[in-house]
Amino acid sequence: MTTHEILLKTQEGKQALSLADGATKTRALEYMAESLLENAESILAANAQDMEAARGHISEVMLDRLFLDQERVDGMADGIRQAAALPDPAGRVLDRVERPNGLIIEKVAVPMGVVAIIYESRPNVTSDAAALAVKSGNACILRCGRESWRSCHAIVNAMGQGLERAGLPASAVSLIEDTSHDSGTELMTANGLVDLLIPRGGAGLIRACVENATVPCIQTGTGICHVYVDKDADLAKALRIIENAKTQRPSVCNAEEVCLVHQDVAAAFLPMLHEKLVTERQTAGLVPVELRLDERAAAIIPGVPAGERDFDTEFLDYILAVAVVPDAESAISHIARHSTKHSDAIVTENPDTAARFTAQVDSAAVYVNASTRFTDGGVFGLGCEMGISTQKLHARGPMGLEELCSYKYVIHGDGQIR
């Protein structure tokens, strides 16, 4: 089917889901998980074809992301079942006003309608995204990367069988067949047919959406996260936080990319930082962190001189840009200029400085004395995560089921007029 045909077909799924009650949606997810396991063989066969076609064309890291085995398929089914167990976000009465004239005005959470997700090559995003969409009463349109198309197609087929077993149309979860740029552009401009577009991918995809999307869109994921070590920091705490934020899992969006250090503590702290991230890791046989230093930091510890772009790059690697700043205000304004508004932290024992930092840093998550790595739907109590919004409209930070809903006002009267 063409992308346009799929867009039209998904409207049926939207309609059916808008009428489905919570029990039906939960049952649909359970059947989707069941069907995924029943179809494991064909999913793994499709994945083997994807792997064979991709080998030599994409990196080992990317190949690993693409790869599926029985354990990973089991994990996908588990993920769907976890979503099934979450409370139904749709239909919640968010507010209720009874007017003197007897009019009853309820503000009720409702699904967005059709959620489109553009992603890359991880097949498990297919089942995760579909599960969260259906659980929240949304039909979804998935547009995966070329490399994983056969795998995703097999997964969507399996989930479609589960949906039908629950009495819902398979069109509630659709996979775009065209994996060229054209289909992405078509989704971005499918006004009236896509109620929410969530791009999950690199900076290029996000930028393309910001520039081209005429449908409602949520920017996700890019994280140039800062940790600022204040003059009133507990330096041992700062060191522990930065080591964690930088090295525990450098490839994720909530990992630290930039360290800012107050000039009063730079001479004391930077050598500790170098020791922990470079020397100790080398001694332990771990990948040392490459420190990219501004001039003032370079006067204190060895490292690579930072280029201007180093403070605007999401390294996703064992690289840390380091700058010395004259005061907290400068740190805050550096963050205002360079942050992607994802997660930024201050390390300080001074509550006034901390309060100024949390008030002025305009990011989804602002930390005092903790690692940026905690920005996560599970940690924040949402139970799941569809991505991390770096915008301020609608949803900010980790997006769970509630963030996949809008609301409407439902007003009951008995002939009231104004």
Add this chain to the structure above:
Amino acid sequence: MTTHEILLKTQEGKQALSLADGATKTRALEYMAESLLENAESILAANAQDMEAARGHISEVMLDRLFLDQERVDGMADGIRQAAALPDPAGRVLDRVERPNGLIIEKVAVPMGVVAIIYESRPNVTSDAAALAVKSGNACILRCGRESWRSCHAIVNAMGQGLERAGLPASAVSLIEDTSHDSGTELMTANGLVDLLIPRGGAGLIRACVENATVPCIQTGTGICHVYVDKDADLAKALRIIENAKTQRPSVCNAEEVCLVHQDVAAAFLPMLHEKLVTERQTAGLVPVELRLDERAAAIIPGVPAGERDFDTEFLDYILAVAVVPDAESAISHIARHSTKHSDAIVTENPDTAARFTAQVDSAAVYVNASTRFTDGGVFGLGCEMGISTQKLHARGPMGLEELCSYKYVIHGDGQIR
């Protein structure tokens, strides 16, 4: 100043407001109201110039919208004072999670930052919008129509004196000097400098924003509102509701434009409708409603044959498009195709049909047995209104102070790592 210089300058206002506490913002509004009254003379003089320049170039209705006298200036000051008395929406703790590791995660309402409003010629929008923006902690950039520029400039000047009296920079409320299309386009694409754009105007402006805006934007206002008279309707109730929704104030966005009637009651109801909206009004010396009828309605009552566009037009006038539909499902799907998702109503005594209608009609406000005219921030309990959103992302329906806020997660720890 150029538009770009104004955009940069407003960032100072944003910064100052992000640090201002509730009492300061309330005081600022009180001073803004006071200063408006003190400057009434110069505001009225500027308005007289606007009126003189506009006379002969715009309609009488538009001239009346543009006109100011002492009473209207008093009304503007009152509006600011009413906003001052509303609760502070920023800083509310929306959610709080304490993790087993001691991490305290708070979800806190925060201002958007800079809100830009593009509007037309009503000078009072200037003070209303500025008051709501400042009250919610947002700096604002106002871009009025050419006709009202002198008036708006005088109003913004007066409000700036009030802001300064409260210790806030006048740049927290800025007026764009260029009233050409260019400045509108510049606001729509001022990424990083405009956090939220609210176009308040006709369909052309809204469309331009949807197509061109790369900054976050909320579509407001256009209302092609439907009232569906079901086969199980109380016809007297239906008549009263339609008379109110169509004729009480036809120029506003929540007025009815389309009436759909179930075929089983069309023969009984349409003559009642004609009698009420045409004959009775003519007899009473009121403007009769022009009925634009589809073929089936035209077979029952006299009227103008409806053209295809009549079911997609916001008349804002004494005109009503009327169609006969075979059943409730057809009414719902007609609304899905033609509604602007503002306010739509069903008149029925059948609770099942009402429930299906409220579930399936995808509009900001869905009414059962009441006039669409109630869609209003005051009626809905918001205390004020910055416009009525017809989109589903972020805010839907009337937007009050809370809808001018985003949120952030503020996380306090004591060295926690993951």
